Amino acid sequence: MTKTIKPVRVRFAPSPTGRTHLGSGRTALYNYLLARQTGGQFILRIEDTDQKRFVKGAEEELMEGLHWLGLDWDEGPDVGGEYGPYRQTERRELYQKYSRHLVERGQAYYCFCAVSEDVEDKKEKTSFQKHRNICPDRDVDLAEADQKVAGGEPHVIRFRMPRDGNITVTDAIRGDITVENITLDDTILVKSDGLPVYHLAVVVDDHLMGITHAIRTSEWLPTFPLHGHLYAAFGWDQPTWIHPSIFLKPDGKGKMSKRDSEALMEAGKPIFLSDFGRMGYLPEAVVNWAALIGWSYDDKTEEFSMEDLIEKFSVEKLSPAPAALNFSKLDHFNGLYIRTLDVADLAARLRPFFEAGGYLVNDDEKLLQVAEALQIRLANLAEAPEKGGFFFKDEVYPDPESLIGKKMTAEQSMEMAQHIETLIASLPDFSEESASQPLRDLATEMGLKAGHVFGFLRNALTAQKVSPPVFETMEIIGREKVLERIRKGIEILENV
Numbered sequence: 078m079t080k081t082i083k084p085v086r087v088r089f090a091p092s093p094t095g096r097t098h099l100g101s102g103r104t105a106l107y108n109y110l111l112a113r114q115t116g117g118q119f120i121l122r123i124e125d126t127d128q129k130r131f132v133k134g135a136e137e138e139l140m141e142g143l144h145w146l147g148l149d150w151d152e153g154p155d156v157g158g159e160y161g162p163y164r165q166t167e168r169r170e171l172y173q174k175y176s177r178h179l180v181e182r183g184q185a186y187y188c189f190c191a192v193s194e195d196v197e198d199k200k201e202k203t204s205f206q207k208h209r210n211i212c213p214d215r216d217v218d219l220a221e222a223d224q225k226v227a228g229g230e231p232h233v234i235r236f237r238m239p240r241d242g243n244i245t246v247t248d249a250i251r252g253d254i255t256v257e258n259i260t261l262d263d264t265i266l267v268k269s270d271g272l273p274v275y276h277l278a279v280v281v282d283d284h285l286m287g288i289t290h291a292i293r294t295s296e297w298l299p300t301f302p303l304h305g306h307l308y309a310a311f312g313w314d315q316p317t318w319i320h321p322s323i324f325l326k327p328d329g330k331g332k333m334s335k336r337d338s339e340a341l342m343e344a345g346k347p348i349f350l351s352d353f354g355r356m357g358y359l360p361e362a363v364v365n366w367a368a369l370i371g372w373s374y375d376d377k378t379e380e381f382s383m384e385d386l387i388e389k390f391s392v393e394k395l396s397p398a399p400a401a402l403n404f405s406k407l408d409h410f411n412g413l414y415i416r417t418l419d420v421a422d423l424a425a426r427l428r429p430f431f432e433a434g435g436y437l438v439n440d441d442e443k444l445l446q447v448a449e450a451l452q453i454r455l456a457n458l459a460e461a462p463e464k465g466g467f468f469f470k471d472e473v474y475p476d477p478e479s480l481i482g483k484k485m486t487a488e489q490s491m492e493m494a495q496h497i498e499t500l501i502a503s504l505p506d507f508s509e510e511s512a513s514q515p516l517r518d519l520a521t522e523m524g525l526k527a528g529h530v531f532g533f534l535r536n537a538l539t540a541q542k543v544s545p546p547v548f549e550t551m552e553i554i555g556r557e558k559v560l561e562r563i564r565k566g567i568e569i570l571e572n573v
């Protein structure tokens with residue numbers, strides 16, 4: 078049942094500063110769910126004002142990652158919209174206009190004493206002095222400051238933080254958060270390059286874009302009070318703020334650092350959106366898994382398709398507690414979703430993995446059969462070449478030892494194989510009904526176990542210890558290749 082809340086306008090506002098992390102994917106997902114649930118709009122806004130950290134190609138990778146997850150946006154730099162532009166560097170004049178507005182109202186001021194944010198950061202860290210208390214420019218007359226600006230003197234614009242009182246901001250997950258203004262500083266709003274910092278840009282853009290609900294990582298909680306001050310300074314209504322919890326490392330011990338993400342990658346665990354698909358995960362599984370990191374529906378339901386999530390997601394059920402990443406759960410969901418795929422769909426998703434494994438997949442019918450045979454055997458699409466590559470090979474190269482039956486000599490095994498060849502050649506088809514009993518009878522006649530016969534067949538046909546059932550395998554490989562591989566097995570045994 079869809080909740081009866083009014084259509085929201087939500088945004089996902091990434092900075093193109095590197096690869097897109099799973100955490101950003103989850104933030105985007107939550108925003109998207111709320112938009113689709115309420116019939117509202119999901120907006121993509123690129124926050125690229127930090128030119129030092131800008132990474133070329135990051136925006137493209139980000140969009141690809143979101144599309145891969147199944148998210149589409151109603152407004153954004155690529156699709157346009159009434160509230161554009163949707164890239165912050167293209168909105169420069171707006172920030173200039175609004176920061177000037179704050180300056181004229183005495184809520185911000187030109188500061189000439191530290192043009193570099195870096196220098197300022199360092200100074201603050203070493204001295205613990207608030208800029209608010211030491212800046213000689215804070216109380217300079219605006220006309221005088223304007224003259225310096227007009228004269229080209231390098232400057233930044235700072236927020237004039239009140240020296241006393243306190244501020245309360247409200248997060249939908251955590252409730253009211255009150256801090257004393259004395260603990261806050263005169264934060265830089267516009268840097269010396271004329272570009273705004275996040276704090277100013279986010280407030281201006283959320284307001285101008287009519288954002289009603291803002292879901293962003295809880296890493297922004299420390300600067301949340303400043304945003305409250307900015308809204309008050311502009312006299313604007315705030316959106317509903319929602320800060321989902323951060324991720325913890327898989328062992329639950331501490332926040333994920335950049336180094337932890339790299340370590341996960343090295344251990345073969347994806348953490349950036351663009352790696353999941355490449356590493357054999359289904360977007361359906363990643364969406365389900367990511368949604369549950371920090372959100373729950375009840376204490377038992379775990380499987381949620383995108384449609385389910387759109388229907389059931391609720392801000393009230395987001396948890397403020399940080400959640401550890403559980404990759405076994407992701408693997409579990411992946412196997413589950415692989416099994417529910419339509420075979421043709423699975424086949425299409427497997428094709429690139431076989432191709433990347435070096436197999437030529439030019440027989441669609443065969444690919445379908447292979448997909449069907451592998452479906453219950455895959456926990457991950459990337460396992461397909463290893464588990465089923467032999468279907469597409471011209472020849473397989475079984476290890477000679479694998480063709481020799483338990484407690485049998487090579488000669489006995491060869492003799493058995495010759496009988497298998499004759500029998501197989503005489504079978505009308507390779508279905509279990511037609512092939513199973515005659516092969517079992519052959520084993521009995523030769524005083525062997527069925528396992529001997531099937532073991533030889535499996536190894537000769539697949540050169541693998543584990544494979545889909547032998548009959549299914551033979552049907553897919555086809556009579557000609559089955560006999561060819563058996564003969565090759567015999568030949569190998571002759572030369573042992």
Ligand code: GLU
Nearest residue numbers: 090091092124279292293
């Ligand atoms: N650009 C910010 C980030 O990438 C966005 C935070 C927000 O959603 O307001 O963290």
